[in-house]
Amino acid sequence: MTITPRLAWRNLWRYPRRTWLTVSAIAFSAMLLVFMITLQLGAYDMMIDTSLRVFTGEMQIQRQGYLDKPQMRASVPAAQASAARLRQATGLQAIAVRANGFALASSGTRSYGVPVIGVEPAFEPRVSTLPRLIKHGRYLSGDSAQEAVLGAALARNLKLGVGGELTLLGSGRDGSVAATVLSVVGIFDSGNPELDRHVVEIPLRTFQDVFSMGEEAHAIVIAGPGMEQIKQTEARIAALLPAGQGLVLLDWEKLLPGIKQMIQADMVQNWFTYIILIVVVTFSILNTFLMSVLERTREFGIMLALGATPWRLGGLVLLESVLLTLMGIVLGIVVGGGIAVYLHQHGFTFPGMKEIYAQFGLPGVIYPKLSFASFTLGPAVIFLFTAAAALYPALRIRKLNAVEAMHAV
């Protein structure tokens, strides 16, 4: 081994207390970042997963252009048969067909314009948590049942309860009048005001009859085997899409762009806080490095006199900073990672969190996301900042004059 690494290492331990304090500051911030980032990414995954599980699914097959302009005519032909083929080909059972329409929902003297969704009662519970969020009554019983379930807020507005009659009046795919009277069998409370205030679900076959859809529908909803495998699932489904029907496979980012935007905004906000923390730590480290260089001015003068170049001495100071930072970062990753691994297995929650989340059908426990990126991203930024901080004292050495430096006290 060359002498330079030994020299750098021993220089660090001239003042062990100062070194430990600096290492502790770096370790603490690295630990905090590892913990916060894993928790943050875990929370995002939970948010995405929960949002998708409530209704949207992880991906949908639709007619091209339907997402931007949802017209009745932009339908998926033979949707149930296609869904059955997909289930068979992929082995995924969480695939369900939906048809979407719009109608005036009336009860007594009250009427509201609402989206009406035709669902397959047998498969819908596999792609959506709404069927499990029925607070009164039950979910739809069969494809052709003359039944409806609706959101709690809508039920309140229409003054409807289980057993009440809901009249729907809209227009069918062919422009004909679509009208029916259905019995309310269940009322769901998802915690999502949009769904609770507007949505009416009815059996798919009933929908197709009322809205003159024939065998057609508007979406095949797929809830993949998990967020980690979403890309592989997407590739498999895309390969199975029938050609020439103008169908497209849309992932959750396209279906719910708001979630991604919200996550990005949250990330920016959190990183702003992290950067402030890192800058504070960086200044304390800069102070340590500066003191370390200033108190060794005489020694640097000797080395310059012996023939060392300022670049080499600058390199020595940088190496010291790298060693110091790496010690802190490794310590921080071990402690922060340990906490993250523990919480990944046991979940992170705080008193009252479960109860609040349960109202919205959410699990109420966050599991930190363990990945190479979540473990290393924060510490890597700390490393870059501290390396930049060490540049200043390293560059100061270039200005040293050997004779003057050797006379420094």
Added chain:
Amino acid sequence: MEHTVLCRNVSKVYRQDTVAVQALTDVSLEIPRLDFVCLSGPSGSGKSTLLNLIGGLDRPTGGEIYVDGNRVDQMEKGALAELRLRRIGFVFQAYNLIPVLTARENVEFVMQLQGVAAGERTRKAREILKEVGLEDLENRRPGELSGGQQQRVAVARAIVSAPSLVLADEPTANLDSKTAENLMQLLRHMNREHGVTFIFSTHDKLVMEFSQRLITLRDGRIVDDVRRD
């Protein structure tokens, strides 16, 4: 005659704010190879300034300085560092060892700067430490050595890379007379056995006795230059 050092009309003026201090005035001297030269004179006579200029640690205000035929006063910083690394050894008054390195590592340090391979470095360092009588203390750090021992390490460091010139600025100033005498005997030995030119400064009469040539400076000028051998 072959010269290790040649100075022609060297002068040095230090500026402190608006005051100019004339440290050296029109100094000319030739130091042949293998010479063992003592610069003497009172404090402020210009001894250290002259050593610093010859060693390329400082630049003269006027005149020319050559070391081994290389014009030092016009060299770039990088070339000067290279010259010091390859051709000049330094022994300082205050030992000036690197405190976190052991005696052997201090000796190896210069060789590492030169790019000498690790095995070769260690072998040479051990050899030279044995020659200065510190073979049993090679793993001690400077703080664990006496002043005389530290100065011997400094001599070993200066000589190990086989320079043609060693500059020693008051090397015995911090040593008692017995240790100072031993050190001078060591320097003389190195001068003869390793074929290295030595220039050292002192105001200690005992140390002057060891020199082959005694150059006396006063107020920045050479006032006497006596060959004693």
